[in-house]
Amino acid sequence: MNIRVEKGRPEKYSCEVLLLFSFESPDSMEGPLQVVDLEWKGFLSTLMKQGDFKGELFETRLFHTQGALPAQRVVLTGLGKKAEFDLEKWRGAASKAGQFIRNGGFKQFAFPIEKVVGHAEAELVESFVTGLLLGIYQFNEFKTLDRDKIKEIRELVLLVDKDKDVPRIADALKVAQIISESVYLARDLVNGPANQVTPTVLAEKAGQVANDQAMEIKVLEVEQAEAMGMGAFVAVAKGSQEPGKFIVLEYNRGKGLDTIALVGKGITFDSGGISIKPSENMDRMKDDMSGAAAVLATMKAASKLQLPLHLVGIMPATENLPSGKAYKPGDILKTLSGQTVEVISTDAEGRLILSDALTYSLQYHPKAIIDLATLTGACVVALGDYTVGLFGNDETLLKRVEEASLKTGEKVWRLPLWDEYFEYIKSDVADFKNVGTRAAGAIIGGIFLSKFIEKIPWVHLDIAGPASIEKERPYIPRGGTGVGVRLLLQLLRDWKN
Ligand code: BES
Ligand code: ZN
Ligand code: ZN
Numbered sequence: 001m002n003i004r005v006e007k008g009r010p011e012k013y014s015c016e017v018l019l020l021f022s023f024e025s026p027d028s029m030e031g032p033l034q035v036v037d038l039e040w041k042g043f044l045s046t047l048m049k050q051g052d053f054k055g056e057l058f059e060t061r062l063f064h065t066q067g068a069l070p071a072q073r074v075v076l077t078g079l080g081k082k083a084e085f086d087l088e089k090w091r092g093a094a095s096k097a098g099q100f101i102r103n104g105g106f107k108q109f110a111f112p113i114e115k116v117v118g119h120a121e122a123e124l125v126e127s128f129v130t131g132l133l134l135g136i137y138q139f140n141e142f143k144t145l146d147r148d149k150i151k152e153i154r155e156l157v158l159l160v161d162k163d164k165d166v167p168r169i170a171d172a173l174k175v176a177q178i179i180s181e182s183v184y185l186a187r188d189l190v191n192g193p194a195n196q197v198t199p200t201v202l203a204e205k206a207g208q209v210a211n212d213q214a215m216e217i218k219v220l221e222v223e224q225a226e227a228m229g230m231g232a233f234v235a236v237a238k239g240s241q242e243p244g245k246f247i248v249l250e251y252n253r254g255k256g257l258d259t260i261a262l263v264g265k266g267i268t269f270d271s272g273g274i275s276i277k278p279s280e281n282m283d284r285m286k287d288d289m290s291g292a293a294a295v296l297a298t299m300k301a302a303s304k305l306q307l308p309l310h311l312v313g314i315m316p317a318t319e320n321l322p323s324g325k326a327y328k329p330g331d332i333l334k335t336l337s338g339q340t341v342e343v344i345s346t347d348a349e350g351r352l353i354l355s356d357a358l359t360y361s362l363q364y365h366p367k368a369i370i371d372l373a374t375l376t377g378a379c380v381v382a383l384g385d386y387t388v389g390l391f392g393n394d395e396t397l398l399k400r401v402e403e404a405s406l407k408t409g410e411k412v413w414r415l416p417l418w419d420e421y422f423e424y425i426k427s428d429v430a431d432f433k434n435v436g437t438r439a440a441g442a443i444i445g446g447i448f449l450s451k452f453i454e455k456i457p458w459v460h461l462d463i464a465g466p467a468s469i470e471k472e473r474p475y476i477p478r479g480g481t482g483v484g485v486r487l488l489l490q491l492l493r494d495w496k497n
Contacts (some may be wrong), residue, residue, distance in 0.1 A: 001136075001153050003129065003177065005170045008159040010112040011039035011069060015157065017062075017109035018071035019097050022048070023082040024055040032112035040068050044076070056080060057089060058096045058474065062104065071110070075101055085116060087127045088409040092474030094128045095135020102136050102153050112159040113169060122172040125158070129176035130486075132156075134183060135475035139191040175305065179489055182301035183482035189293040190468060190480025194269035194286040199317035202266055202289065203245040206296055206315065210249055213303035220246035222318075225356070231334040232341060232352040237318035239273055239326025239346075244318030246357075249296070251303050251311045258368075258497045259310040261361035262299070262488065265350045265373035266292030266317030273346030274322045275329060287480060288350070290467035291372035292317055294484035298492070301485070307492050312364050316353040320346070332430045336360060337452050342427040344435040350375045351434060351448045358452040368397050369458040370491075371449065372484045378441025379462040385469050388412045388483065391446035394457035401459055404490035410483060412461070421447045461487075 010018055010032045020033050022044075029037055029045060037044040043063075047053045053061055057080030064073055077097040079085060101109050116124060140150055160169050189197055189205065203219045210217035222244045226234045230246070237244030247266070267288035271277060277285070292315035299313040327333070331343045333352065336359040341352065350373050361369055379389040388405075390412040392398045398414065405412040424436030424444050432451060436444035446460050466483040469476065 001133070001156060003156045003158065003173060005158045005160060005166050005173060007161070007163050007166060008110070008157070009035065010110070010159055011035045013110050013159060014070035015072070015108060015110040017073045017075050017101055017106050018069070019075050019077070019101070019109050019111040021077050021079050021093060021097075021114060022053070022055040023079045023085070026055065026082070031114055036069065036074070040065070043068065054078065058093060060096055060100045062100075075109070087119070087123065090124065091127050091131025091134070091409065094131035095475035098132040098136045098153070102151050105151055107153060108155045109153065110157040110159055122168070125169055125172035126176045129173055130180050131475045133176070133180035135477070137184060137187060137477055139188065139479060141188070141192070178301050178304045179486060182297040182489070183485045185300060186290070186293040186297035186482035186485050187480040189296070190287050190290050190482070192286075194319070197268055197286070197289065198242045199245040199266065199268055199319070200243060202268065202292060202296070202315065202317045203247050206247045206249055209296060209300045213251070213300060215299070215303060216250040218248040220248070228336065229334065230336045230356040230360075232336070233316050233318070233356040235327040235331065235333045235343070236273070236320055236349045236353050239323045240319035240321045242268070242319050244316075247292075247315040247317055248360075249299050249313040249315075251299055251309075251313075253306060253308050253310070257308055257310045258495065259312065259364050259366045260492070260495070261312045261314060261364055261366040261369045262295045263314045263354060263357045263361055263369065263371040264291035264293070264295030265289065265354055265371075265375065266315045267320050267350060267353070268317060270320045270347070270349065271322065273320045273349060274326050275345040275347040276322055277347060284468065287468045288374050289317065290374050290463055290480065290483070294372050294463070294482065294488065297482065297485045298488040301489055302492055305489070305493070307495075308497065309492060309495060311492070312361060312366065314357045314361055316357045318353065320349045335452070339432070339451065340430040342430040342433045344433045348434040348445075351445055354449055355452045358449060362454060362456070366456060369453065369456055370461065370488065371459070372461045372463055374464040374467045375445045375462045376442045376464055378438070378445070380465040382415070382442055383413055383465055385465040386411055388466055388487075389442050389462035390414045390459065391417050391443075391462070392457070392459040393417065393450065393453065394459075397457040397459050400491055400494070401487070404487050404494065408486040408490050410487040412487070415443055415446065417443065417446050417450055
């Protein structure tokens, strides 16, 4: 969709659809609603007075203007109670309106920028565009039938009062577009099936991003990883015919900036390996590379936003399959850190590839390490699919993540990493086991990762629940969500060197 900013008045602007919003039972009309109502001889105020449109959250209706306005139609969407308004509801309302306009088959609409007391204009515009774009996302790449029935909006015009407002609003628009496009990239990769999104394809996509953004990229083959001593990554990769790839992207905006390492689990399909999973819902395991997808998407957007940082994105990518060459329960692996791991379950493969990736990240001496992984079913049991499990060793970094979470609506919740939990992964024959008990499974996954961090501030995000969802949310359709991208970008945008 093409989006542009133009000076124009809603009551004078000619378009297919004019989009307006209203709070629930407002005492009086304000802003665009008021000027359109005046021009329309009180049509909207009568409607609301008579209770035909209440303004309840996400309530949406279409009206023909029948020549009363230059706009052919008005779509009116409710924002709920004014006292309860926040950016999360605003993103949802933008999405609901956009879906309504798209599903109605309309190609073009205009939206007069709203002002809401207590919110900066830029954040309102950014949230509106982000909510809208994320809400109308569709994954149709593999549908060949009835392609003509796929509906898409072609154009949105953001109307502003004065010429001098245009550049400011255009800047906020640009930011929202960059962020939304990168969430689209992550969602496409997660929704893409495992026969399409292989480790090789992930490496190619990372190569494209590196190329477009003039970033450094290094892709280690399994043989190279083996020669370097990444025994854990190699063990997981060797069961598959698809070659594993250890992908490292580097973005640097200048000298002396803080280095932040982003590490994403890139299991393009997790069958469980020799400890094979039940076949029911195994198809979902194509999303086991959601962490890597989020890292790649974040790197892309960070570069487009020209964030003043030095970022290293590390994406160990491989399938986890059973075969005659696969690693086995009981195997002992030597990780890049030198520490040894006894494999109890080949299905706890995420922490293995991440252990080598975390160790690898240490060579950059980062100020912070953040990993994202669809790590444990236990985290889904604990928090469901709304919430990311948050773990870490540094209060300041944890707080920064929580602040970014509040701003973006990507919910996180803390779980502990107390030393006592280490008991569960003590091994008789190696330094640790890769599995503890079923109880506290998400925490044990975090404890395992913590053994590869040394003293650097670190956060682990277990995104197993929210990586893909069955039931749509106001601005997140079913399927891959791209969770983590907006959260990371907010954290990085707010980062103080
Ligand atoms: N990729 C899975 C975790 C997962 C499960 C993600 C369900 C999304 C939905 C991970 O590799 C895994 O299989 N973990 C095991 C760990 C166990 C063997 C300690 C799990 O959660 O069962
Ligand atoms: Zn697994
Ligand atoms: Zn997995």
